[in-house]
Amino acid sequence: MRRARLSITGRPVVITGAASGIGRSLARRLSGLGSPVAIADVDEAGLKDAAASLPGPVLARVLDVGDADGVLRFAGEVREWLPAPLAAVFNNAGVAVSSTVLDSLPEDDDWLHQINFHGVVNGTRAFLPVLVAQDDGAIVNTSSVFGLVGMPYQSAYCASKFAVRGFTDALRHELRGTGVRAVTVHPGGITTNIARNARIRKDPEGLGRTKEQMAAQFEAITMTSPDKAAAIIHRGVERGRARILVGPDAYLFDALARIAPTHYYDVIARAEPRLRARQGRARDRAS
Ligand SMILES: NC(=O)c1ccc[n+]([C@@H]2O[C@H](COP(=O)([O-])OP(=O)(O)OC[C@H]3O[C@@H](n4cnc5c(N)ncnc54)[C@H](O)[C@@H]3O)[C@@H](O)[C@H]2O)c1
Structure with missing residues (x-):
């Protein structure tokens, strides 16, 4: 099916989680191209x-995306401020928790779901009426490759990102025949602060690593910079994609989930140490 293009460059956008990482890069990129943000x-x-x-x-605006009333107030302020019709809303804010299911703490998992899933729902509910009234624009919700596959020690994160995917797919089908799109973003590993900001009570693999060591290991296997991720997301939205895979690892995870829907982790577990070693060598050469 032909995808209708959607030009957002130079037009107003909303971005949550814009103080760091992918959101910050998106804000910089789109603002640099003339978008009010x-x-x-x-x-x-x-x-x-x-x-x-x-x-x-x-x-x-300082805002907790998990606060539905606060997000509605923010949407009201944005509406007053908009210099032109709103082109896109990037529900990007997110956090991570790393734990076995056995050791998981309800308060950590609830914290994550409130931000990663309810934050996306709150942002969608608050801004969708604006886009529907315009019959134009895109709701762009950030899932993850962990919304395509389940990974050990990431049960709450995976659940939240699968939920974002399901919610956004359902919305996309509701919006059929309108000028409004719903887009799901599945980033692979992106070199941001996400692991450093994660809640980790103890090394879930029992290796006694500190949070800093685990964050450094995560960063060593990331394949994509936040600026590159922002460029891919921007281009994907403009091309009218319903689903945007970000980074080579995202394509790999997507393929694995289709080819080996129950056994993909066997392949990932075998590839991970080699990937880590290769990325480490590449970094040593670059420094
Ligand atoms: N970095 C990765 O490898 C990766 C991979 C897949 C998906 N993602 C997703 O990409 C999105 C952006 O993450 P990132 O990697 O840029 O991480 P990041 O930690 O660099 O940025 C996330 C931003 O969200 C903000 N935030 C956290 N809680 C919030 C709340 N309650 N309300 C408003 N803002 C809040 C943080 O302050 C931070 O500025 C997240 O949804 C994350 O789950 C990241």
Whole structure:
């Protein structure tokens, strides 16, 4: 089926989780290309810094995306501020928890679901009426490759990202025949602060690693920079994609989930140490 293109470049956008990582890169990229950007994050200092670095018009608000009323208030402010019709809403804010299911703490998993899933639902509910009234624009919800495959020690994260995928797919089909799109983003490993900001009570693999060591190991196997991720997401939305895979590892995970729907982890577990060693060598050569 032919995909209708959607031009968002130079048009207003909303981005949550814009103080760091992919959200910050998206804000910088789109602002640099002329888009007025409304950005939100729970990290006040990071948000201030991000806003100050943007070359164009910006509305910045400290916001917890898990607070449905706060997100509705933010949407009201954005509506007042909009210099032109809204082109896209990037429900990007997210966090991680690493734990075995056996040791998982309900308060950590609830914290994550409130942000990763309910934050996406809150952002969609708050901004969808604006896009529907315009009959134009895109809701772009960030899932993960962990919304395509289940990974050990990531049960809450995987559950939240599978939920984002299901929610966004359902929305896409509801929007058939309208000018509004629903887009799911599945990033592979992106070199951001996500692992450093994660809640990890103890090494889930029992290897006694500190959180910093685990974050460094995660970063060693990431394949994509946040700027590159922002470019892929931007291009995917403009091309009218319903689903955007970000990074070579995302294509690999997607293929594995189809080819070996119950045994994909056998392949991943075998490939992981080799990937880690190769990335480490590449980094040593670059430094
Ligand atoms: N980095 C990766 O490898 C990767 C892979 C797949 C998916 N993702 C997803 O990409 C998105 C962006 O993550 P990132 O990698 O850029 O991480 P990051 O930690 O660099 O950025 C996430 C941002 O979200 C903000 N945030 C956290 N809780 C919030 C809340 N309650 N309300 C508002 N903002 C909040 C943080 O303050 C931070 O600025 C997340 O949804 C994440 O799950 C990341």
